[in-house]
Amino acid sequence: xxxxxxxxxxxxxxxxxxxxxxxxxxxxxxxxxxxxxxxxxxxxxxxxxxxxxxxxxxxxxxxxxxxxxxxxxxxxxxxxxxxxxxxxxxxxxxxxxxxxxxxxxxxxxxxxxxxxxxxxxxxxxxxxxxxxxxxxxxxxxxxxxxxxxxxxxxxxxxxxxxxxxxxxxxxxxxxxxxxxxxxxxxxxxxxxxxx
Amino acid sequence: xxxxxxxxxxxxxxxxxxxxxxxxxxxxxxxxxxxxxxxxxxxxxxxxxxxxxxxxxxxxxxxxxxxxxxxxxxxxxxxxxxxxxxxxxxxxxxxxxxxxxxxxxxxxxxxxxxxxxxxxxxxxxxxxxxxxxxxxxxxxxxxxxxxxxxxxxxxxxxxxxxxxxxxxxxxxxxxxxxxxxxxxxxxxxxxxxxx
DNA sequence: CATTTAACTGAACGCCCGTTCATTTGGAAA
DNA sequence: TTTCCAAATGAACGGGCGTTCAGTTAAATG
Numbered sequence: 001x002x003x004x005x006x007x008x009x010x011x012x013x014x015x016x017x018x019x020x021x022x023x024x025x026x027x028x029x030x031x032x033x034x035x036x037x038x039x040x041x042x043x044x045x046x047x048x049x050x051x052x053x054x055x056x057x058x059x060x061x062x063x064x065x066x067x068x069x070x071x072x073x074x075x076x077x078x079x080x081x082x083x084x085x086x087x088x089x090x091x092x093x094x095x096x097x098x099x100x101x102x103x104x105x106x107x108x109x110x111x112x113x114x115x116x117x118x119x120x121x122x123x124x125x126x127x128x129x130x131x132x133x134x135x136x137x138x139x140x141x142x143x144x145x146x147x148x149x150x151x152x153x154x155x156x157x158x159x160x161x162x163x164x165x166x167x168x169x170x171x172x173x174x175x176x177x178x179x180x181x182x183x184x185x186x187x188x189x190x191x192x193x194x195x
Numbered sequence: 196x197x198x199x200x201x202x203x204x205x206x207x208x209x210x211x212x213x214x215x216x217x218x219x220x221x222x223x224x225x226x227x228x229x230x231x232x233x234x235x236x237x238x239x240x241x242x243x244x245x246x247x248x249x250x251x252x253x254x255x256x257x258x259x260x261x262x263x264x265x266x267x268x269x270x271x272x273x274x275x276x277x278x279x280x281x282x283x284x285x286x287x288x289x290x291x292x293x294x295x296x297x298x299x300x301x302x303x304x305x306x307x308x309x310x311x312x313x314x315x316x317x318x319x320x321x322x323x324x325x326x327x328x329x330x331x332x333x334x335x336x337x338x339x340x341x342x343x344x345x346x347x348x349x350x351x352x353x354x355x356x357x358x359x360x361x362x363x364x365x366x367x368x369x370x371x372x373x374x375x376x377x378x379x380x381x382x383x384x385x386x387x388x389x390x
Numbered sequence: 391c392a393t394t395t396a397a398c399t400g401a402a403c404g405c406c407c408g409t410t411c412a413t414t415t416g417g418a419a420a
Numbered sequence: 421t422t423t424c425c426a427a428a429t430g431a432a433c434g435g436g437c438g439t440t441c442a443g444t445t446a447a448a449t450g
Contacts, residue, residue: 030223034408034409046428047429054409155379155383159357165356165357176349191386192383230437244438244439249439250439
């Protein structure tokens with residue numbers, strides 16, 4: 001039996017990506033089979049190939065999609081004001097964007113080594129673009145004399161690692177709300193870079 | 196042909212662990228087969244089972260061994276002095292221990308989800324013990340009035356994420372030596388937690 | 391030199407993998 | 421009502437998986 005009601009491609013496509021994301025976040029790309037993903041959606045493995053040319057592209061689409069969403073959201077955030085205000089904006093944006101997306105974050109930062117060379121390069125370029133947004137804020141603040149950042153590139157990596165690390169312990173419905181977490185981390189970020 | 200010269204178990208055992216560590220760090224536990232590990236060592240897959248009861252235990256031994264080394268080294272470091280000195284000691288210890296062991300760090304922080312439930316619990320307990328060492332320093336400093344740390348547990352996670360993140364970009368022979376990296380990170384850690 | 395045995399081989403076990411494709415299904419279009 | 425075709429099925433492909441084990445090899449032992 002096929003297509004029980006209405007056209008399914010609009011429905012099944014997203015369901016495939018959702019199932020793949022959840023399963024890969026939980027067990028890892030290499031440990032999840034196409035048959036498992038199909039079973040989660042409720043179809044046969046062969047039908048997956050109506051929605052992706054192969055398993056590698058399915059992973060790539062998840063990761064590239066996440067990075068594209070991230071960069072688009074950052075652009076929308078439209079950080080303004082002096083360097084300190086823009087750093088606060090970036091910090092709060094990062095936390096607010098990442099906290100509700102634990103699976104995307106996990107996959108995007110853990111499955112890089114399972115991307116083909118060219119897919120890796122594409123995702124890495126987007127990561128670099130995001131990092132550069134923070135780095136330019138740090139450099140501007142350094143020029144203004146507001147920040148003391150001897151090596152902006154390293155500080156960028158340090159701050160992003162610190163902020164992204166929240167996903168390692170945060171669980172929705174935990175003892176701390178996003179506002180509280182933002183306040184704590186912004187305090188640390190501010191103190192770590194200001195003169 | 197077996198045992199070409201001398202008793203091999205003392206030699207082959209470490210070579211199995213070395214090969215497994217390198218391959219798993221590079222490709223991931225699920226993506227590496229016992230046959231690949233055996234080929235790297237130069238033996239047949241079946242011979243691996245002279246050195247490990249199964250693949251899962253091989254992974255666990257690598258991860259538990261790394262954590263045991265870490266905890267033993269921390270104990271040896273024997274941090275002393277006031278809270279600020281002990282925090283500096285911890286920071287520099289963490290960097291010095293982790294920098295020369297990129298494969299162990301990678302495996303220990305990326306393959307947790309591939310451990311069986313009980314193996315995960317064992318490794319997690321050791322991680323918690325390490326984290327608690329830092330947290331107690333932060334709490335002591337807070338009590339002394341030297342640190343301003345509203346939530347010591349979160350600050351602990353934030354600092355460890357920041358420090359461990361060095362492994363994401365550091366490459367031996369890169370532009371920065373360990374001393375320089377220690378100085379930069381200690382500066383950020385100190386400013387992030389002091390009043 | 392004869393014997394023992396740790397270390398390893400090589401084949402086999404049943405099972406799961408990613409992917410392809412001829413065929414079937416059933417809602418939508420004519 | 422008939423036709424069409426998107427969306428599925430289900431079987432098959434070659435291959436790799438973790439693990440076991442009877443048999444082989446050669447260093448160590450007596």
